[in-house]
Amino acid sequence: MLVTSILLRAASHPYLADHEIGGTPVVPVALVLEWFAAAAADRPKPLVLRRTNVLRKISLTGFRAAGDRYAVRREVTGPDLGLTLVDDNGLPHYRASVTRNEALEPSAPWTVPSGLRPPPRLNTYDGNVLFHGPAFRSIKRFHGLSPTGAVGVVVGLRELGWPDDGWHTDPPAVDGGIQLAVLWAEQVIGAATLPMSVREFRVHRPGPFPGPVRGFVRRRRADALSAECDIGFVGVDGVPRLELVGVSLIARPDGATR
Numbered sequence: 001m002l003v004t005s006i007l008l009r010a011a012s013h014p015y016l017a018d019h020e021i022g023g024t025p026v027v028p029v030a031l032v033l034e035w036f037a038a039a040a041a042d043r044p045k046p047l048v049l050r051r052t053n054v055l056r057k058i059s060l061t062g063f064r065a066a067g068d069r070y071a072v073r074r075e076v077t078g079p080d081l082g083l084t085l086v087d088d089n090g091l092p093h094y095r096a097s098v099t100r101n102e103a104l105e106p107s108a109p110w111t112v113p114s115g116l117r118p119p120p121r122l123n124t125y126d127g128n129v130l131f132h133g134p135a136f137r138s139i140k141r142f143h144g145l146s147p148t149g150a151v152g153v154v155v156g157l158r159e160l161g162w163p164d165d166g167w168h169t170d171p172p173a174v175d176g177g178i179q180l181a182v183l184w185a186e187q188v189i190g191a192a193t194l195p196m197s198v199r200e201f202r203v204h205r206p207g208p209f210p211g212p213v214r215g216f217v218r219r220r221r222a223d224a225l226s227a228e229c230d231i232g233f234v235g236v237d238g239v240p241r242l243e244l245v246g247v248s249l250i251a252r253p254d255g256a257t258r
Helices: 014-018 029-039 171-189
Strands: 004-006 049-056 068-077 080-087 092-099 139-146 151-156 193-203 213-222 226-233 240-251
Touching: 004 029, 029 049, 029 068, 029 080, 029 092, 029 171, 029 193, 029 213, 139 171, 151 171, 171 193, 171 226, 171 240
Parallel strands: none
Antiparallel strands: 004 068, 049 092, 049 193, 068 080, 080 092, 139 151, 151 213, 193 240, 213 226, 226 240
16 A cells, blocks of 8 residues: 655645635645546556545644645555545545546537526625635636536636646646536525535546636536536637546535525
8 A cells, every 4th residue: 555645734735725614724625636646647548536535524724833634545456546535543534446447438528508597696706605715716707507507717726826836637727617516506406515526537638727728517417405417627629628527516514505
């Protein structure tokens, strides 16, 4: 088993100060996907992380002091690579896997959803449904949404002033796509939501985005308390850079509604 240690504190990860809930920074799913992609960088391309599940929230109570330590555990079992993010006490917070030689089903083309309506409010970052500070305000243009999906323009770490070194994906851009999904789910189920799992994270083009991309949300299903969708990031050349397939969103426990 290989272990990669991560110390999270304000000096090394200042952008996480803009991802706070109740005054405490919280690690977003998008950053965990980056850590898992880095841990699986030696796998065949295109990289596909499968069955990423949120087991426990990561609240950084030591962020402005000595920091909070986490680790990615990497375990090879036959053709499979298991990835687990654990805290300093060994408790698992996220899990995912990479399976070798598993056929990748092509995605349907990413198109503008039918029946697109303008955004329901002028301020995308209302402090409630989307609570993000400047380093995570990745949605630059929100074109609109419908019962079948949403679309907007998303920027990544270079435009948002993150350090530009050693990235395997583009965490703030990925978070921007999840933000679009949260806005879509709010209109569909009438509540603010949190992402709890991603069936597949497909990395077609590794590294930070070179510029703005179109972010698409495509509905899979919805009920009174949850929704599921796919998210795609398409460059100016029309080719997907990243895709999140089967993103599961559940209503937030604080009961926030539109």
